[in-house]
Every structure is written in C-alpha cells, then in structure tokens.
Amino acid sequence: MxxxxxxxxxxxxxxxxKVTALELRAPVEERVIDVYAAAFxxxxxxxxxxxxLVLENGQALYDSRVICAYLDIQGGDGSLxxxxxxxxxxxxxxxxIGLMEAGLQRRxxxxxxxxxxxxSVVEKLEARIGRAIDHLERAAEELAAPxxxxxxxxxxxxxxxxxxxxxxxxxxxAPRLAEWLEGFARRESMVESRPA
Ligand SMILES: N[C@@H](CCC(=O)N[C@@H](CS)C(=O)NCC(=O)O)C(=O)O
Numbered sequence: 001m002x003x004x005x006x007x008x009x010x011x012x013x014x015x016x017x018k019v020t021a022l023e024l025r026a027p028v029e030e031r032v033i034d035v036y037a038a039a040f041x042x043x044x045x046x047x048x049x050x051x052x053l054v055l056e057n058g059q060a061l062y063d064s065r066v067i068c069a070y071l072d073i074q075g076g077d078g079s080l081x082x083x084x085x086x087x088x089x090x091x092x093x094x095x096x097i098g099l100m101e102a103g104l105q106r107r108x109x110x111x112x113x114x115x116x117x118x119x120s121v122v123e124k125l126e127a128r129i130g131r132a133i134d135h136l137e138r139a140a141e142e143l144a145a146p147x148x149x150x151x152x153x154x155x156x157x158x159x160x161x162x163x164x165x166x167x168x169x170x171x172x173x174a175p176r177l178a179e180w181l182e183g184f185a186r187r188e189s190m191v192e193s194r195p196a
Contacts, residue, residue: 012100012161013064014051022189024075096154140176
C-alpha cells in the first residue's frame with residue numbers, strides 16, 4: 001500500500017509536497033479532494049486541511065513542511081535541505097510559505113461577499129507579497145544552487161501560485177527571480193504538478 005496524499009487541485013502547499021515527492025520518486029498516491037467538504041479528513045487532520053499525508057501504518061502527517069521533511073528523510077539522505085547555511089535555508093522556506101499564505105488569504109478575502117470584504121486587508125496582503133518578492137530578488141543568487149533544494153521548490157510553487165491567483169507583473173521588478181523561475185519551471189516535477 002502506498003502513502004496517500006490528500007491534496008487539492010490548486011493548493012500551493014499541496015503542490016510543494018507533490019513536487020517534493022516527484023523529485024524524490026517517493027511512492028505517493030495522490031487523492032484530489034474538495035477540502036471544504038472533507039469531514040472524513042478530521043480523524044487524520046483535525047485542521048481539516050490539505051495537504052495531509054497518510055502513511056502505510058495509518059499515521060497522518062501535516063502540514064506541508066512536516067510532510068516534505070519526512071519524504072526527504074525517507075527518500076534517502078536529507079539532500080533537499082543541504083545548504084552551507086541551514087538556518088538561512090529554513091528562513092527562505094518560511095518566506096516562500098509566507099508568500100503562499102498571503103496569496104491564499106488574499107484570494108479568500110476577495111471571495112468574501114460584498115460588505116464583508118476588506119480592501120485594506122487585500123491591500124496589506126498585496127504589500128506583503130510585494131515585499132517578499134523584492135526581498136528574494138535582492139538575494140536571487142541564493143536560489144542559484146544546484147537543483148533541487150527545498151527553498152527552490154517552495155519558491156517556484158509560491159511564485160507560480162502568485163502568477164495564477166494574483167499577477168505576473170512582479171517579473172518587471174524582479175528580473176533575476178523571473179529568469180531563475182523560467183529555468184526551474186521546466187523541471188519534470190514542476191511540469192507534471194502544474195494545475196491545468
Ligand atoms: N500550513 C499549511 C497550510 C495548508 C492550507 O492552508 N491548505 C488550504 C488549501 S491551499 C486548506 O486546506 N484550506 C481549507 C481550510 O483551511 O479550510 C501547510 O503548509 O500545509
């Protein structure tokens with residue numbers, strides 16, 4: 001029996017896990033679900049969120065960071081987290097996850113009904129997205145290590161999610177990041193996991 005990955009069709013967190021699994025050739029069976037109608041998930045993950053990975057022994061793992069670290073250790077040698085400065089790597093991962101969170105929260109805010117939607121919250125989240133991208137553009141050389149590495153996977157998924165749900169215009173002020181993404185996005189794992 002393979003590990004089961006409960007995932008959504010467009011979740012950037014779920015895609016990060018999927019890319020990681022593909023890169024490591026981990027035997028993961030993906031089940032795409034509607035998380036908003038997934039009460040069955042509560043036993044495994046009381047947060048009722050995807051991604052959630054259920055191991056062969058029935059143990060459930062979440063969230064995306066825990067799952068990726070698990071797959072990397074199981075898959076061999078922890079190579080996705082190898083870096084000269086391991087804490088700087090972790091911070092870049094946190095920044096990329098923060099970019100995903102801001103993009104998701106912005107989307108959820110925009111989908112709220114008239115009268116409940118807050119333009120100032122949307123504005124704040126868009127400013128956060130801008131700052132995260134500006135920061136990484138200034139440190140783009142950090143991503144130029146041999147691929148794949150965990151920060152690269154997270155950042156590629158976060159930037160493509162930004163394209164998908166918000167804007168592609170960030171490329172005008174982040175040309176180095178744009179160039180890096182163009183190359184990384186051609187990886188088989190990125191192509192195979194890209195939402196239709
Ligand atoms: N910190 C979590 C975030 C997961 C998350 O926010 N997933 C979203 C989908 S993109 C979700 O399950 N949303 C449903 C909900 O929160 O009700 C992770 O890194 O896995």
